[in-house]
Amino acid sequence: MTEHPSSAPAGKPTSYSRVTLSRIMTAVDVNLYGTVHGGVLMKFVDDVAGASAARHSGGTAVTAAIDEIVFSEAVRVGDLVHAHAQVNWTGQTSMEVGVRVVAERWDSAEDEPVRVATAYLVFVGVDLGGAPRPVRPVLPETPEDERRYREAEIRRAHRLARRRAIQAHRAG
Numbered sequence: 001m002t003e004h005p006s007s008a009p010a011g012k013p014t015s016y017s018r019v020t021l022s023r024i025m026t027a028v029d030v031n032l033y034g035t036v037h038g039g040v041l042m043k044f045v046d047d048v049a050g051a052s053a054a055r056h057s058g059g060t061a062v063t064a065a066i067d068e069i070v071f072s073e074a075v076r077v078g079d080l081v082h083a084h085a086q087v088n089w090t091g092q093t094s095m096e097v098g099v100r101v102v103a104e105r106w107d108s109a110e111d112e113p114v115r116v117a118t119a120y121l122v123f124v125g126v127d128l129g130g131a132p133r134p135v136r137p138v139l140p141e142t143p144e145d146e147r148r149y150r151e152a153e154i155r156r157a158h159r160l161a162r163r164r165a166i167q168a169h170r171a172g
C-alpha cells in the first residue's frame with residue numbers, strides 16, 4: 001500500500017509555545033496614582049502573546065482580539081514582572097493565547113510572586129499579504145492544558161455568539 005503524505009500540518013505540544021518576558025517596572029511606567037499604568041501591562045501582554053503565537057504558528061501572527069484582561073493587583077515601581085504565555089487552543093487560522101502576569105515585589109522579593117493580571121487574546125496567523133493562513137494544531141499535554149483547551153472553546157463559542165447577536169441587532 002502506498003503511503004500518501006498528509007496535507008494536515010503536524011501539531012505542536014502546548015509547551016512548545018510557552019514564552020516568558022520579564023522586566024523591572026520604572027518611574028516612566030506609572031499612572032497619576034503612582035502605580036503601573038494598565039496600558040503598559042497591556043502592551044507587555046500583547047508582546048508576550050504575539051511571541052507565543054508566532055512561535056506556535058511558525059510565522060507572522062497578528063492580534064485579532066483581546067478578549068479579556070483582568071488586573072487583579074496593582075504593580076509598583078521596582079517590581080520584577082513576568083508575563084507567561086502559551087497557546088491554549090487552535091482553530092483553522094486562529095489561536096487563543098492565555099497570559100498570566102505575576103510580580104515579584106521589590107521590597108519582599110523572597111515572597112511568592114503575586115498574580116497581577118490574566119488575559120486571553122486571539123491571534124490569527126497571516127501570510128505575507130496579510131491574509132489568514134492555516135496554523136498547526138496545538139496538542140495539550142497535561143490535564144491543565146486540557147482544561148485550558150476546553151475553557152478556550154467555551155470562550156470562543158461566547159465570542160462568536162456575541163458577534164453574531166450584535167450583527168443581527170444592527171441588521172434590525
Ligand SMILES: CC(=O)SCCNC(=O)CCNC(=O)[C@H](O)C(C)(C)COP(=O)(O)OP(=O)(O)OC[C@H]1O[C@@H](n2cnc3c(N)ncnc32)[C@H](O)[C@@H]1OP(=O)(O)O
Nearest residue numbers: 050061062063064065091092093094122124126130132159
Ligand atoms: C502583533 C500586533 O501587534 S498586530 C497589530 C494589531 N492587529 C492587526 O493589525 C490585525 C488587523 N486585522 C486583520 O488583519 C484581520 O482582521 C485578521 C487577519 C485578524 C482577520 O482577517 P479576516 O479576513 O477577518 O479573517 P476571517 O474572518 O477569515 O477569520 C480568520 C480567523 O480569525 C478569527 N477571528 C477573526 N476576527 C475575530 C474576532 N474579532 N474575535 C475572535 N476571532 C476572530 C475567525 O474566527 C477565524 O478563525 P478560524 O480560522 O480559526 O476559524
